[in-house]
Amino acid sequence: NAGVTQTPKFQVLKTGQSMTLQCAQDMNHEYMSWYRQDPGMGLRLIHYSVGAGITDQGEVPNGYNVSRSTTEDFPLRLLSAAPSQTSVYFCASSLRRTTNEKLFFGSGTQLSVL
Amino acid sequence: AQSVTQLDSHVSVSEGTPVLLRCNYSSSYSPSLFWYVQHPNKGLQLLLKYTSAATLVKGINGFEAEFKKSETSFHLTKPSAHMSDAAEYFCVVSERRTGGFKTIFGAGTRLFVKA
Numbered sequence: 001n002a003g004v005t006q007t008p009k010f011q012v013l014k015t016g017q018s019m020t021l022q023c024a025q026d027m028n029h030e031y032m033s034w035y036r037q038d039p040g041m042g043l044r045l046i047h048y049s050v051g052a053g054i055t056d057q058g059e060v061p062n063g064y065n066v067s068r069s070t071t072e073d074f075p076l077r078l079l080s081a082a083p084s085q086t087s088v089y090f091c092a093s094s095l096r097r098t099t100n101e102k103l104f105f106g107s108g109t110q111l112s113v114l
Numbered sequence: 115a116q117s118v119t120q121l122d123s124h125v126s127v128s129e130g131t132p133v134l135l136r137c138n139y140s141s142s143y144s145p146s147l148f149w150y151v152q153h154p155n156k157g158l159q160l161l162l163k164y165t166s167a168a169t170l171v172k173g174i175n176g177f178e179a180e181f182k183k184s185e186t187s188f189h190l191t192k193p194s195a196h197m198s199d200a201a202e203y204f205c206v207v208s209e210r211r212t213g214g215f216k217t218i219f220g221a222g223t224r225l226f227v228k229a
Contacts, residue, residue: 004157035219040123040221040222041221042118042204042218042219042220042221042222043158043204043219044219045217090157090158092157092158097215098215100146100163100165100208102148102160102163103150103158103160105157105158105159106157107155107156107157108155108156108157
């Protein structure tokens with residue numbers, strides 16, 4: 001089973017460049033989300049989606065856009081990268097958006113913005 | 115307000131000795147509590163979860179956690195550490211709010227296991 005697949009694994013950008021981090025899941029999960037992981041801060045929610053066509057902001061949405069045109073895919077876009085966006089990004093999904101549902105994580109994307 | 119505090123940023127144990135990773139939480143409602151593990155360069159994997167059933171929760175790889183409401187704690191333990199347990203561990207609190215729910219991750223505890 002593929003589970004949650006993220007690409008690319010590593011990326012280096014220059015300030016002001018744009019890029020899209022890809023996330024796909026093959027488990028027919030309703031809920032998908034993007035987190036960033038920074039040292040000493042745990043994971044912080046950027047954006048999430050509870051189904052195709054529905055997205056909402058998390059704790060740290062500024063500088064990021066998302067869309068959910070299909071159940072399987074949930075790309076994260078950086079329109080104009082900044083050094084403060086250097087981080088490790090994780091996509092996660094769950095069957096439903098409830099308090100006790102297990103999250104399935106991708107293997108992460110390490111992004112450096114110079 | 116909802117919060118999660120992992121009391122140790124690093125814990126070092128010898129192989130074969132007990133593991134204790136401490137987590138305190140604050141929640142206005144009856145929360146769901148989780149422990150996730152992250153091995154180097156990997157995504158997070160669920161170890162165990164508490165959802166208001168038994169207060170002692172058993173997880174994978176011999177880990178367990180006890181929910182203590184009076185102490186607002188959810189400490190993770192394992193009787194005997196193995197080298198493969200070296201990883202980062204995250205305590206997570208999730209509670210229902212009006213219009214949805216909120217999930218908070220602790221800052222993480224890195225576990226080192228010495229041979």
